[in-house]
Amino acid sequence: MSKRFNTLETMRILLNHPQVMLDCIQNMDDRKERYIRESALIISVRRYIAPLEQDTQRRLKAVFKTENLFQSQVVADIEKKNGDKLLLFQDEVLNIFRLCNASLQQDITDTKLRSRLDSLRSVANRLEAASFLMSDPDFTELRDDLLEQLSSLLGLVRKNVSAMQNWSSKLEDLSAQSSKSPEYFLSFRQELFEKVSLIYERHIKPTWTFVNPNLRLAEGLNLFAVLNECKQRFETYGFHDIADQIFRFSMSFTNIYKPVTAVSKEVERFLRKSRKGMLESNTMEHFYQQLRTDYGQTLSHDLRKTRLERSLVKETGFAVGLKQQARPKNYRFGDSIAYTDNLFTEIELRLGDMSKNLNWLPEVGQSAAGSLAKQSLQRAEKLYLWMNEMELRPTQDLIAMLHYRLLDFLPHYQFSDLLTASIRLSHEFAGHNRNTMNLVNTNKHVRIAFEEQSYVYRRRRLEAVEIEPTEKQSWN
Amino acid sequence: MELAQSRLDSFDEIDAKMSALIYRDFVQGKVITKRAYDTLRSEYKDNPQYTLLFNHQNHFNKLYQHIGSELVLDESGEFYYIREVGDEGADEADENAFKIQVVLLILGRYFSRSGRDLELLTLPDIGIDEADMTALNEDPEYPDILRAARFKNGIQEALDFITSRCFAYKTGNKRYFLSDAGNAFLLRLVSAYEKNNLE
Numbered sequence: 001m002s003k004r005f006n007t008l009e010t011m012r013i014l015l016n017h018p019q020v021m022l023d024c025i026q027n028m029d030d031r032k033e034r035y036i037r038e039s040a041l042i043i044s045v046r047r048y049i050a051p052l053e054q055d056t057q058r059r060l061k062a063v064f065k066t067e068n069l070f071q072s073q074v075v076a077d078i079e080k081k082n083g084d085k086l087l088l089f090q091d092e093v094l095n096i097f098r099l100c101n102a103s104l105q106q107d108i109t110d111t112k113l114r115s116r117l118d119s120l121r122s123v124a125n126r127l128e129a130a131s132f133l134m135s136d137p138d139f140t141e142l143r144d145d146l147l148e149q150l151s152s153l154l155g156l157v158r159k160n161v162s163a164m165q166n167w168s169s170k171l172e173d174l175s176a177q178s179s180k181s182p183e184y185f186l187s188f189r190q191e192l193f194e195k196v197s198l199i200y201e202r203h204i205k206p207t208w209t210f211v212n213p214n215l216r217l218a219e220g221l222n223l224f225a226v227l228n229e230c231k232q233r234f235e236t237y238g239f240h241d242i243a244d245q246i247f248r249f250s251m252s253f254t255n256i257y258k259p260v261t262a263v264s265k266e267v268e269r270f271l272r273k274s275r276k277g278m279l280e281s282n283t284m285e286h287f288y289q290q291l292r293t294d295y296g297q298t299l300s301h302d303l304r305k306t307r308l309e310r311s312l313v314k315e316t317g318f319a320v321g322l323k324q325q326a327r328p329k330n331y332r333f334g335d336s337i338a339y340t341d342n343l344f345t346e347i348e349l350r351l352g353d354m355s356k357n358l359n360w361l362p363e364v365g366q367s368a369a370g371s372l373a374k375q376s377l378q379r380a381e382k383l384y385l386w387m388n389e390m391e392l393r394p395t396q397d398l399i400a401m402l403h404y405r406l407l408d409f410l411p412h413y414q415f416s417d418l419l420t421a422s423i424r425l426s427h428e429f430a431g432h433n434r435n436t437m438n439l440v441n442t443n444k445h446v447r448i449a450f451e452e453q454s455y456v457y458r459r460r461r462l463e464a465v466e467i468e469p470t471e472k473q474s475w476n
Numbered sequence: 477m478e479l480a481q482s483r484l485d486s487f488d489e490i491d492a493k494m495s496a497l498i499y500r501d502f503v504q505g506k507v508i509t510k511r512a513y514d515t516l517r518s519e520y521k522d523n524p525q526y527t528l529l530f531n532h533q534n535h536f537n538k539l540y541q542h543i544g545s546e547l548v549l550d551e552s553g554e555f556y557y558i559r560e561v562g563d564e565g566a567d568e569a570d571e572n573a574f575k576i577q578v579v580l581l582i583l584g585r586y587f588s589r590s591g592r593d594l595e596l597l598t599l600p601d602i603g604i605d606e607a608d609m610t611a612l613n614e615d616p617e618y619p620d621i622l623r624a625a626r627f628k629n630g631i632q633e634a635l636d637f638i639t640s641r642c643f644a645y646k647t648g649n650k651r652y653f654l655s656d657a658g659n660a661f662l663l664r665l666v667s668a669y670e671k672n673n674l675e
Contacts, residue, residue: 284587
């Protein structure tokens, strides 16, 4: 006959080597079964004892023998099914292991909570008709039943809540994974969403409503109302210690409400977030595909079609009409002496321009013979020669000054000619030919509009050089 | 006895300097957002320009009406801008709106594809960084679409374009994030999509 252990010794060894039972319970929960298969238990034991000493191996084998487990009442019942033995462990044994490992916590389901509440209600009803005499065994049993129910319920809810509080890290892990693999992102999110919402709907939310003191239930009193009723009944009959005990239970349940609310909110936010994320992702995909279709059309054989169709703008109307606008031109009238001096100098200079015999550009007919580039070069050349003879005054913006001076005098004037000519002119300044003036190139770019075109150029400043009066001479 | 008093008009109530700043931003094609990001202090604060526009909307409606424009508050309520009344230049205007939308959509799509919430695009310390810009430039499609939307130099030019119009902020070399105006577009797309799907 093989070696047997008593219950205490069996439990001691099971708890000394908890991994076997933890694995089996995990396995059982995964299969959503109420029993552990003998075959699974044997495999688990073999795997576990393999690296251990011979002596320990023998002891563990003996403990986990089905007969031993049954004899020591660790296993409550054995069923046979399809050639395998199904071991129904005592709930107390399983609960001890569940207590040791939070992840083995079975979530309280809606149904479980409802049945617990129902049985509490029935106790409360029976209390109504109870004798409240210590000599009446019906009453004392009822009292003990009530207190036992309450303490086991409290323990159950509490264990679950502590498991729930680990959910936040679980959620983080799940969402971090989803961002790692963009290809399976959508399907992953979908699956995640389903999983989380199931747990939320079936486990967290029921617990939360169960310990919510303000909730009214359609089918009867809520937990706190039931407790209150029991408490009052015991008080009426002078059982103050029991009334106090019930009151403390109800306080404990109230305390659980807060952490469950926090968990519930967190999960709800996560669900919303992932739903939002899915929505965002789908939206972006939807509109991007529209844009891509539009882009596809630019790749068609139609040579003129190089721009994207603006269907997006028509659909959304977002920021339509946004553009840079021209600011009003300002006239800088002044009344200082310097301003009037400048004005008169400018008038004199322009009169001087007019008095010169301008041998301007070739006639249109003449120039048509040459290429456009040649023409413009010729024009720039002439312009340069002519500018060389012009008298200049100090100015903040040489190009603009010349532009406005030339604009009205020269037929077929082009701004680009002026730019070409002025570049050459600036070389000359660098050579100190006109040493009464300094030409300063600034880093500022200015816009000028001419014949419906807008030109951007670099501003050049002309400054008078301070010189001794005796050295003053005209520049040409 | 009552003193004769010249009638106050709305111009007297408004800080002319601030109004001029608003005008300057508008003619540069910028939008004025409800919150403005202070890049020196790295924080958002209420935009006084927006507040002024909002509190004196009647005044500014009239003001811009008188100079041939229309003051527009985006339907999200997040930003103001002006557009010209009448059809001249409508093409250029749509071009701008389109360019902005294309950039924002591409950024949004890129972000959601990489598994990130669009919200992250708007966070100053997250947003778009150099790695994202490299990824966007190396994508087989995005650069082509940007080019077809008239951004010759890829994503950098595109980001600078929306930044210059206040749809995004630049927080460093190759670091950008969307302003509330930029975000308003993505949110509008999301709600339009959601609505379409529900119907």
